Amino acid sequence: MKFHQPGAAVYIPDGVSTEAACGRTTHLAVGAHQDDLEFMAFHGILECFHHVDGRWFTGVTCTNGAGSARTGHYGAYTDEQMRTVRKVEQNQAAFVGRYSAMFQLDHPSSVVKNPADTTLVDDLFAILDATRPSVVYTHNLADKHDTHIGVVIPLIQAIRRMPREQRPAKVYGCEVWRALDWMDDAQKVALDVSGYDNLAAAVNGVFDSQIAGGKRYDLAVIGRRRANATFFASHGTDKSDQITYAMDITAAAVDDAVDIVDFTLGHIDRFRDDVRAKLSARLGR
DSSP, rough: OOOOTOEEEEEEEOOOOOOHHHOOOOEEEEEEEETTTHHOHHHHHHHTEEEGGGOOEEEEEEEEEEOOOOGGGTTTTOOOHHHHHHHHHHHHHHHHHHHHHHEEEEEEEEHHTTTTTOOOHHHHHHHHHHHOOOEEEEEEEOSSHHHHHHHHHHHHHHHHOOOGGGGGGGEEEEEESSOOTTTTTTTEEEEEEEEOOOHHHHHHTHHHHHHHHTTTHHHHHHHHHHHHHHEEEEHOOOSSOOEEEEEEEEHHHTTTOOOHHHHHHHHHHHHHHHHHHHHHHHTOO
16 A cells, blocks of 8 residues: 555554455554544454454554654654654554554644645545455544544545445544533443453553653543443443443444534534423423
């Protein structure tokens, strides 16, 4: 595969060919930044960690990491130095998580956020065509980070380029820069990620440039997962100790006729209606 950015690269932890690594992929995660996959798509990493039933996880990071926040030991790092260290960290996570492959597409954030630039769509389509995954994890459509939206929309556009019979069976939009606890319980997907604290700590902890560099994502992500599990059901004991929420965006991804904006606003409308109904009932309206 040829990608648009000269710095784009693929890392194969167990050393098989790129063709073989793509061919065995069943679960694909596409994120904007280094560490997004480990924070939002840990369910997919767990599903494939032991390669039961031939399941393999492949990751895609779309941006180059040059604009990352930094302080402390990393405070004096140039953009180019940050770019290098973040790529190394992402590959370390892929090794620890036993990924089939780790693609780093090296796009500047400005390219990803530019709706007139289709180079990311092209790159993602090439990966989808080579992997043809059954399950895809990405950012949710209500995420507040512009670069995250700049990834999920091109991913949907790339999926829609695929022949209908080759499109994934499930596409999950996951939590990063906006939690999904507000979604209607009947609509949200609760992904159980209990029982693997050691693996979560390992794949999160390799991102030292962010953790020691001023953002305790490792603690925040686990805290959110634990909070999701506890607050998921108000009238029952916890059945899981860690849950990550996802928005099922399969219909928006695989059905060309679905309007992406209307699809997303539908979730918000259901939240609004639920709040209105509860308040109105108590006020006798």
